Amino acid sequence: MSSSNRYILYRTAASGNEAVGCVVNVFVWGGTGTELPIPPDTAIAADPAGKYPIGSTYVAPAL
Numbered sequence: 001m002s003s004s005n006r007y008i009l010y011r012t013a014a015s016g017n018e019a020v021g022c023v024v025n026v027f028v029w030g031g032t033g034t035e036l037p038i039p040p041d042t043a044i045a046a047d048p049a050g051k052y053p054i055g056s057t058y059v060a061p062a063l
Contacts, residue, residue: 010058013041021057
């Protein structure tokens with residue numbers, strides 16, 4: 001499995017017992033096909049090194 005296409009889905013707003021930044025899913029996506037559905041109050045980030053397993057906390061870089 002190539003890690004270069006690894007992404008995480010993380011919370012941008014707290015939900016239940018999941019805080020902001022909580023990684024709720026990890027997936028591999030080739031970047032082709034139809035639109036990738038992103039649930040409300042979440043965002044995706046590339047994680048090619050696999051540093052963020054489900055349940056870990058991701059801190060998005062400041063814009």
